[in-house]
Amino acid sequence: LVTAEACDANAALIMNGDLRALQPIFQIYGRRQIFAGPVVTLEIFEDNVLLREFLEEKGHGRVLVVDAGGSMRCAVLGGNLAQLAQNNGWAGVVVNGCIRDVDEINGCDVGVRALNSLPIKSNKKGVGEKHAPVT
Numbered sequence: 001l002v003t004a005e006a007c008d009a010n011a012a013l014i015m016n017g018d019l020r021a022l023q024p025i026f027q028i029y030g031r032r033q034i035f036a037g038p039v040v041t042l043e044i045f046e047d048n049v050l051l052r053e054f055l056e057e058k059g060h061g062r063v064l065v066v067d068a069g070g071s072m073r074c075a076v077l078g079g080n081l082a083q084l085a086q087n088n089g090w091a092g093v094v095v096n097g098c099i100r101d102v103d104e105i106n107g108c109d110v111g112v113r114a115l116n117s118l119p120i121k122s123n124k125k126g127v128g129e130k131h132a133p134v135t
Helices: 003-009 011-015 049-056 079-087 102-106
Strands: 027-029 039-043 063-067 075-077 092-099 111-117
Touching: 003 011, 027 102, 039 049, 049 063, 049 079, 075 111, 079 092, 079 102
Parallel strands: 039 063, 063 092, 075 092, 092 111
Antiparallel strands: 027 111
């Protein structure tokens, strides 16, 4: 199914906000250029402890959408977590923030979208909210 056709066929859902397309600000990473699945959400800021907790669970083809506050000061997803996502059956991770270890992530059979890459690692405090509404 072509994305444009899916949008055309669901114009009413787009108009009322039930269906949205990602803004064209996300870079493509990972071996899966196209991915889809049930969505779970996470809200964090410069801290990836809860992100790891999610990816340690079986993904069952889900997509983890992470609102990392758009931070450009550190990365919340790296190669180890992308490998964990692949091994546990996640379809993909969408990060409103940065990633690191691009070569490692690009070697993983998982889809990743992120604003950009940055080599600085995140904090480890465990602050954030699972299943938070994100936009």
